[in-house]
Amino acid sequence: MFTGIVTALGTIREAHQSGDLRAVIACPFDPATIAIGASIACSGVCLTVVERGGVAGDAWFAVSISGESVARTVPGRWDVGTRLNLEPALKLGDELGGHIVTGHVDxxxxxxxxxxxxxxxxxxxxxxxxxxxxxxxxxxxxxxxxxxxxxxxxxxxxxxxxxxxxxxxxxxxxxxxxxxxxxxxxxxxxxxxxxxxxxxxxxxx
CATH class of the missing domain: 2.40.30.20 (Elongation Factor Tu (Ef-tu); domain 3)
Known part of the structure; x- marks a missing residue:
């Protein structure tokens, strides 16, 4: 779950098709705080982190984007160079600053x-x-x-x-x-x- 309060901007650094679409997103997070399997909303789409690296302030994480997610979202949204609004999933005790957001684009x-x-x-x-x-x-x-x-x-x-x-x-x-x-x-x-x-x-x- 998310709140719709964006915490950072990311940029798609790589994107290639290998079954699902695999994208690598550059971000200013600390990679030590990004867990494999964690959920991050990327411009409103809940995606699962499958790999991560870099250093604090200059990190990256990789996600797999299903065909359903690609079809449901803005055409070209997953092209290299596209900027994305990023929000990590809520943790217990976090402030609910916006409203309840699922990360499923309608x-x-x-x-x-x-x-x-x-x-x-x-x-x-x-x-x-x-x-x-x-x-x-x-x-x-x-x-x-x-x-x-x-x-x-x-x-x-x-x-x-x-x-x-x-x-x-x-x-x-x-x-x-x-x-x-x-x-x-x-x-x-x-x-x-x-x-x-x-x-x-x-x-x-």
Missing amino acids: GVGTVAEVTPVGESKRFVIAAPHDLAPYIAAKGSITVDGVSLTVNEVIDQADGVCHFTLNIIPHTAEVTTIGALVAGDRVNLEIDVLARYLQRMQSLRS
């Missing part, structure tokens, strides 16, 4: 608009129609592994859902969100509570 959204608002940025993101029922104003959503609060939801005639986010300068600086522009695609994970509430409602109907 769909891919598209940045429709980015507008400066004071020192912050207002993002409009288009989510696919099958995720629309799970997105609510003032609810939580995970965008590329970052826990964010939905400001507004605008349902479109074609079933697509547009939702707005306010990205403060700190979030823009310490995550990949700040570099996004209109047309970019992002991994989306809906709030796990919304998932169960929607399921309960469907059964009642």
Whole structure:
């Protein structure tokens, strides 16, 4: 489990297909704190560490990415040179600073608009129609592994859902969100509570 609070940025250093896709991710962690078999969320995708090395501040870890994960996430997300939002899994006693995040991507959204608002940025993101029922104003959503609060939801005639986010300068600086522009695609994970509430409602109907 994760909280959607990004602790570091990583960069894909190597990626090659050997059954599953194997990627090596450079990061500023201390390799002594990365356990083999540990889970790390990489731009919202929960991946298992299979190898690690380097030194503190200049480390790396390797992961195997299944075909299902590749298909579910943003095309090109696992290319060499891509920057990733990183978050190690929660430990007992850790602060739950964001919201409960599983690291299982539900769909891919598209940045429709980015507008400066004071020192912050207002993002409009288009989510696919099958995720629309799970997105609510003032609810939580995970965008590329970052826990964010939905400001507004605008349902479109074609079933697509547009939702707005306010990205403060700190979030823009310490995550990949700040570099996004209109047309970019992002991994989306809906709030796990919304998932169960929607399921309960469907059964009642």
